[in-house]
């Protein structure tokens with residue numbers, strides 16, 4: 001296996017008495033697409049938030065591209081090349097599609113002209129060509145999800161954290177998003193995605209990591225992970241063994 005791009009080592013996060021993420025370790029190699037799954041409340045978003053620098057772990061460390069993220073702000077982590085999307089698309093007010101992507105691109109491209117050219121190319125890359133001048137509130141849900149990816153791409157990431165980018169999409173829109181995720185990898189971007197759409201995550205991921213009540217319970221090839229009895233129990237709930245007996 002190639003050296004890790006992202007290394008999560010023994011990370012724990014508590015909210016009061018609740019252990020939301022409990023001693024979780026995982027590795028992501030460059031060029032991988034890793035699906036992070038688990039039932040509601042498993043700790044997926046909390047782990048994403050720590051990777052993206054929203055708050056630090058109570059214990060453990062996260063190392064990205066050779067840099068410990070301890071003590072680094074979300075903006076610094078973004079500049080290192082680790083960028084997230086949000087579950088609920090967060091367009092910047094009534095900015096247009098192009099302005100939204102360009103704002104992210106300005107993180108790297110100092111000139112307005114260079115950031116505009118980068119934003120135009122990204123709009124094409126995510127399938128928003130023709131909508132560059134549209135105010136973001138006028139977009140459909142599927143277009144807003146693609147704009148979230150575009151905005152993350154504007155920051156020129158090495159690794160992108162996709163937070164439920166398939167949520168609320170119909171089958172055709174999901175298929176289109178899966179093509180975009182595979183395209184990201186071809187363009188050299190590593191992907192970690194939190195996703196409840198199991199069919200989609202199985203189709204696109206090289207590896208699945210499964211959390212349950214804050215703990216990692218499985219990590220491996222998608223087909224073997226979904227057949228793992230511990231994973232089936234986590235999704236179906238307690239009592240399954242007794243029911244089956």
Ligand SMILES: Nc1ncnc2c1ncn2[C@@H]1O[C@H](COP(=O)(O)OP(=O)(O)OP(=O)(O)O)[C@@H](O)[C@H]1O
Pocket residue numbers: 015018019020038039040041042043044045046047
């Ligand atoms: N800011 C917070 N304060 C207190 N508890 C929190 C906070 N954020 C998350 N939690 C709790 O931590 C646990 C893990 O939540 P988290 O949102 O990370 O799970 P998740 O796997 O992303 O769930 P979902 O799939 O429903 O989004 C849950 O019990 C949740 O209620």
